[in-house]
Amino acid sequence: MIVSFSGDRFLCRRAGRAALAAAGAAPGAAVELAEGMSAQDVTRLASQGGLFGRATLLLDFEAAFTGAAGVKPRNEVMKALEGVTGGATIVALDPDATPARQKAWRALGDHRHLALPRGDRLRDWVASELGEAGVESEPAVAAYLAEVFGEDAAAIASEVQKLAALDERIGLERAKAVVNREATRDAFDAIERIAAGDVAGAVAVTRRLVDAGEAVPRVFGALAWQFMLVAKATGLRQREGARRIGGAQAAAALGAAPYAAEKALALAARLDEAAVAAALAELLAADVAAKTGRDQELALDGVVISLARRWQRAGSGGRRA
Structure with missing residues (x-):
């Protein structure tokens, strides 16, 4: 039996676990193949049933096959799956499967495309x-x-x-x-306004957070975390060059949720790594000052104004600050 899933990665993995449970596999009993998966591994492991019951495999195609280098070994595994016999239970997770590959999965067994709805x-x-x-x-x-x-x-x-x-x-x-996600989410709004040189808008966002009851150190922490994420995103963009960076790839590389990763990538397109690093250093210095006697709200207002003016002076392009 081969069951496969494409679409949203989380939904695929959740559905995959449910499929394994429905097939009678105990939690953790399936052999999971990810990075380094080969057609030979799949064929060998799928045939190892017998006295110990049916072979049960969980194949993570997203982790195993990336970029152009992954095309050939992925095709070899798909070909190997055509020859699997003996009652093995195989659950495959292929979030980024193209329509053509989804069709190939349907030819092998039960396939479900689990796209997350929008709007x-x-x-x-x-x-x-x-x-x-x-x-x-x-x-x-x-x-x-x-x-x-x-x-x-x-x-x-x-x-x-x-x-x-x-x-x-x-x-x-x-x-x-x-x-309790307002500080984390609104921190991106503040950074977007800072990068646009919108002094009043940036201050309004952070003051709204404080007025809503967020502790100033928490707001500092959220801003610092988001700036660090943007710094990582600028480095990722530089490494990848002109290649398109998918949401799942960005989330994995940055260690963040897809929403945060996509926001960071969008900001990274407008800012260079040196500017982000300088801004982060200024922000952390203000945070330290606020914790050592300076009025915390004034320190927050001051650094937000300073950072926004930095990009305001640099011009609307915001590439240097």
Whole structure:
């Protein structure tokens, strides 16, 4: 039996685990093949059933095959799967499968494409996740989670499980208190305004966070984390050159959720690594000053104004500061 999944990576892996459980595989019992996977490995392991029951394999195509170098070995594995016999259970995760490869998977067995919905359909999907988890909530909660986490299915699913554990009816304010993602998300808004040289806009974002009850050190921390992420993204863009960087690749390389990775990449296209490093150094110095006696809110306002003016002076292009 071969079951395969494409689409959103988190949804693929979750569905893959469910497929293994439905096939009777105990948690952790499947042999997982990822980086270094070869046709020979698949053929050999798929035939190792017998006294110990059916062979059970989990094949992670995204981790195993990347770029042009991965095309030949991937095709060899697909060819090897055509010859698998003996009742092996094989679950394959191929998030980036093209329509042609999805067709090839369907020829091998059961294939499901699990794309994460967008727009209003994303809100409906979140509402469905809440319902399946047994969360009784106001309609606004699904819209809020969709707005905060965007297309980060893993983060949404994690928050849904947190809300489910509360075992109570969830209203919007309760959801906001549990999720507590405003500082992290709005930090990108502040950085975008800083990079645009929008002094008033940048200050307005950080003051809104403080007025909403966020501690100043937390706001400093969120800004610093986002600037470090942008610095990593500028380095990633330089290494990749003109090659397109996919959301999943960026998330893996930066160690961040897809939403944050995509935001960082967009900002990295407008800023150079030296400018980001200088801004980060100034931000960290202000954070230290705020913790050693200086008025914290004044320190936050001061560094945000200074950074925005830095890019304002550099001009609308923002490539040097």
